[in-house]
Amino acid sequence: MESLFEKQQQLLARTNLKFKRYMFGKIPWESRMVGLTGPRGVGKTTMLLQYIKEQNNHNILYVSADDLYFSNHRLTDLADEFYKNGGKHFFIDEVHKYKDWSVELKNMYDFYPDLKICFTGSSILDIRKGMADLSRRALMFTMQGFSFREYLKFEHDIDVPVHSFKQIISNQISLIDKLEHPLPVFRDYLQKGYYPVSAEDNMDIRLGQILNLTLEVDIPQFANLSVTTARKLKKLLVIVAESVPFKPNFVSLAAKLEVSRNSLEEYLTYMEDAGLISRLRESASGIIGLGKVEKIYLDNPNLIHYLSQSKTETGNIRETFFLNQTRVNNPVTSSAVADFKITDYTFEVGGRSKAQEQIKNTPNAFIVKDNIEYGYKNVVPLWAFGLNY
Numbered sequence: 001m002e003s004l005f006e007k008q009q010q011l012l013a014r015t016n017l018k019f020k021r022y023m024f025g026k027i028p029w030e031s032r033m034v035g036l037t038g039p040r041g042v043g044k045t046t047m048l049l050q051y052i053k054e055q056n057n058h059n060i061l062y063v064s065a066d067d068l069y070f071s072n073h074r075l076t077d078l079a080d081e082f083y084k085n086g087g088k089h090f091f092i093d094e095v096h097k098y099k100d101w102s103v104e105l106k107n108m109y110d111f112y113p114d115l116k117i118c119f120t121g122s123s124i125l126d127i128r129k130g131m132a133d134l135s136r137r138a139l140m141f142t143m144q145g146f147s148f149r150e151y152l153k154f155e156h157d158i159d160v161p162v163h164s165f166k167q168i169i170s171n172q173i174s175l176i177d178k179l180e181h182p183l184p185v186f187r188d189y190l191q192k193g194y195y196p197v198s199a200e201d202n203m204d205i206r207l208g209q210i211l212n213l214t215l216e217v218d219i220p221q222f223a224n225l226s227v228t229t230a231r232k233l234k235k236l237l238v239i240v241a242e243s244v245p246f247k248p249n250f251v252s253l254a255a256k257l258e259v260s261r262n263s264l265e266e267y268l269t270y271m272e273d274a275g276l277i278s279r280l281r282e283s284a285s286g287i288i289g290l291g292k293v294e295k296i297y298l299d300n301p302n303l304i305h306y307l308s309q310s311k312t313e314t315g316n317i318r319e320t321f322f323l324n325q326t327r328v329n330n331p332v333t334s335s336a337v338a339d340f341k342i343t344d345y346t347f348e349v350g351g352r353s354k355a356q357e358q359i360k361n362t363p364n365a366f367i368v369k370d371n372i373e374y375g376y377k378n379v380v381p382l383w384a385f386g387l388n389y
Contacts, residue, residue: 001061001081004069008052008062015049019154022162022328022389023047023143029118031139033109036120037127038143039275039299040218041210043196044120047143048091059088065098075104079112089116096121102130109137122218128273129222144275145300147325148186148386151193156185163387165330169345169366171375173384183373186383190317194302194324207306211237211276219270232257233267237298240277241307245316246296268296275299278323283333283341294334300324318349318370318382328389337362349382 021043027034029051038044045064052060061082063069069078075098079090090108095101101119108117119138121127131140152158158178167173175182197206215237216230225233236257240246254264271277278299281291297320298304304317319339326332326342335341338348338359346365348358352372359365369375370382 001078001085004061004063004067004078007067011049011062012053015046015053017050017053019150020050021047021143022147022150023141024050027141028139030116032113032116033105033134033138034118035127035131035134035138035140036118036143037140038120038122039145039210040122040214041195041197041206042143042145042275044122044143045093046196048093048118048120052091055089059086060091061087061089062091062093064093065095065101070098075101076107079108079115079117083112083115087115089118092117092119094122095119096127096130102133106133106137109134144324144328145194145302146189146196147328147389148189148193148383149389151189151386152179152185154196155188155193160387162389163384165326165342165388168384168388169380171380171384173374173381173387175387176374181373182381182383183371186386189386190301190321191305192302194300204306207302211303211306214274214276219274223266223270229267232259233271236264236267237271237276237303238307240296241298241304242311242313243296243316245319248293248296276303278320278327280323280332280334280340291333295319297323314351314370315349318351318368322347322349322368322382322385325385325388338365 023036024047027036036044048062052062063078075092082090105117105119108115131138146154149160149162152160160175160178163173179185192203195207197203215233219225219233220230239253239256250261250264254261257264268277268279272279276299278297279293280295280297281293283291298307301317301321304312304320322340323332330342333341335346338346340347340349344364346359346362347368348354348365349368351370354367354369356367359367366378366380368380368382368385372381375381375384
């Protein structure tokens with residue numbers, strides 16, 4: 001255990017407290033068991049280390065479940081030793097990489113009532129599969145990549161407060177005194193600002209590694225898929241990336257990939273759960289997730305730029321950004337008359353020349369325009385929706 005504490009101290013020494021993700025203040029760190037999921041590369045590990053560093057005490061232990069230590073040690077044995085030596089808070093990163101993790105976490109929860117446990121997992125698929133053992137025990141949270149607001153702080157040290165949905169659609173934006181011209185920075189964000197790795201060298205290489213690990217390791221291991229199937233997942237991802245956006249024709253798409261329709265449905269579910277795509281559904285009696293799939297998007301604009309490169313379609317990028325940023329705090333569904341619906345509000349997304357004709361007879365309807373700095377009446381700038389978390 002001493003070697004694990006040494007590694008923890010080395011990691012904490014390199015952990016910067018200057019910038020914290022939007023989830024930092026939302027997680028009840030002192031609860032008995034907390035789980036955090038999210039796609040690879042969105043900053044889960046850093047957030048854990050920031051919290052530990054702020055506590056500055058010796059009753060906390062951080063481990064990564066893929067550490068060589070666990071090739072001949074069990075998590076429960078480590079927890080037992082840590083607890084008997086006065087341990088209070090046990091952090092386990094990438095827990096899905098440890099066999100039978102959910103059973104051992106359940107045992108820790110039941111046998112050590114004074115031990116607080118926090119775990120993360122990048123494979124949302126594996127985490128959901130194991131949650132049956134932790135029902136009624138773990139409080140689960142999901143984190144996504146940077147909002148435009150977070151990117152401004154992280155990359156440009158521009159501190160902008162979170163804006164509520166109502167403030168945004170009312171054009172009550174308090175950014176003008178901090179950033180007079182948001183559009184150039186916004187375009188940079190759309191291309192490379194969603195993942196914290198944007199601040200590092202070779203961002204394209206790092207994003208490619210995230211995609212490869214998700215498609216070649218996470219999904220195939222979870223679903224027992226072959227290498228050939230992993231290639232089909234990549235092909236499917238590129239098709240979505242180059243679409244305008246993608247309105248699913250499942251028969252045609254299944255034929256292109258040479259798979260059955262049922263297999264295609266499974267692949268799309270795996271990719272959505274892994275944070276690679278988003279499926280926009282129609283409203284089904286107010287129950288999100290049960291409606292018919294109307295459109296399929298990549299999860300975020302950075303993936304579009306990476307996968308389609310010179311073939312990027314502006315309308316696709318705009319709609320992808322709107323869905324990605326608004327879904328964090330709002331239920332987003334398709335609209336019969338426009339692009340999106342959020343509760344009682346309708347939104348049509350377009351460029352500077354987008355007209356009102358399409359929504360003129362629709363109550364509570366808004367035009368969301370790209371390439372404008374500030375809004376007026378029911379016209380809202382697209383970038384403003386990136387300030388809501």
